Amino acid sequence: MSGDNFRDIRAFLEVARERSFTRAAAQLGVSKSALSHIIRALEARLGLRLLTRTTRSVSPTEAGERLIQKVAPRFAAITEELAAFEALRDKPAGTIRITASDFAANTILWPKLSKLLPKYPHLKIEVAIAPGLTDIVAERFDAGVRFGDQISKDMTAVRISPDIRMLIVGAPSYLKKRPSPKSPSHYRPRVHQHALLDTWRHVRLGTQEGKTKPAGAG
Numbered sequence: 001m002s003g004d005n006f007r008d009i010r011a012f013l014e015v016a017r018e019r020s021f022t023r024a025a026a027q028l029g030v031s032k033s034a035l036s037h038i039i040r041a042l043e044a045r046l047g048l049r050l051l052t053r054t055t056r057s058v059s060p061t062e063a064g065e066r067l068i069q070k071v072a073p074r075f076a077a078i079t080e081e082l083a084a085f086e087a088l089r090d091k092p093a094g095t096i097r098i099t100a101s102d103f104a105a106n107t108i109l110w111p112k113l114s115k116l117l118p119k120y121p122h123l124k125i126e127v128a129i130a131p132g133l134t135d136i137v138a139e140r141f142d143a144g145v146r147f148g149d150q151i152s153k154d155m156t157a158v159r160i161s162p163d164i165r166m167l168i169v170g171a172p173s174y175l176k177k178r179p180s181p182k183s184p185s186h187y188r189p190r191v192h193q194h195a196l197l198d199t200w201r202h203v204r205l206g207t208q209e210g211k212t213k214p215a216g217a218g
Contacts, residue, residue: 008042009071011035012050016060016068093122099134100127100145108161109145 015024015035025035043050050064060068100109105127113125128134128141136144145160 005042005045008038009067010075011038012042012064013068013072013075015039015051015058016064019058021058091122092120095124095126096143097126097128097141098143098145099130099136099139099141101131102129104145105129112160 011024011028011030014027015021018024018027021032021035025032028035030038039051046063048063049061050067052059052061098109109127117123117125133146134141134144136142147164
């Protein structure tokens with residue numbers, strides 16, 4: 001069924017409800033003659049007479065009554081759903097999927113989300129923890145949180161935290177045998193991923209102990 005049929009059936013339902021072309025036309029915001037043309041075109045397409053017209057009244061035929069019984073509840077449901085969507089314009093709701101690193105999720109996202117979510121109970125946040133880069137379009141994420149130098153130039157980026165100071169932590173005996181690192185990635189190929197994660201947790205907690213905490217201590 002074409003889009004015109006949906007429009008025309010709505011017009012028919014309004015005429016049947018008002019029992020008047022004049023009142024129905026006023027409700028729909030069209031002229032009486034235009035409304036009459038719409039109904040005649042609908043009847044011609046269906047090959048059925050839907051309304052009995054006299055100079056004083058308008059009433060549905062048997063076919064018109066059947067159309068009302070079958071279609072009117074569905075139109076009412078659609079109207080209610082559209083009204084519900086309009087109510088959501090000022091009330092955030094739905095699911096937002098975010099991909100983030102463990103560091104970003106714990107230090108940036110969660111402190112903000114823990115304050116936001118109680119205010120909007122209809123909002124659901126899914127955070128996927130991934131150490132590497134993720135194609136947010138292909139993986140159907142709404143947003144991704146990464147360091148600024150990891151974001152592609154064609155992506156829309158918004159700063160959500162101040163600059164983060166990065167530290168390199170290592171045992172003196174290890175660093176003594178190697179040149180001074182110039183960046184956190186200097187030793188990355190030689191260090192196991194879990195060890196790096198534990199070091200990040202150690203730094204994030206701001207502890208000043210001489211030993212790195214065991215896995216899971218953060």
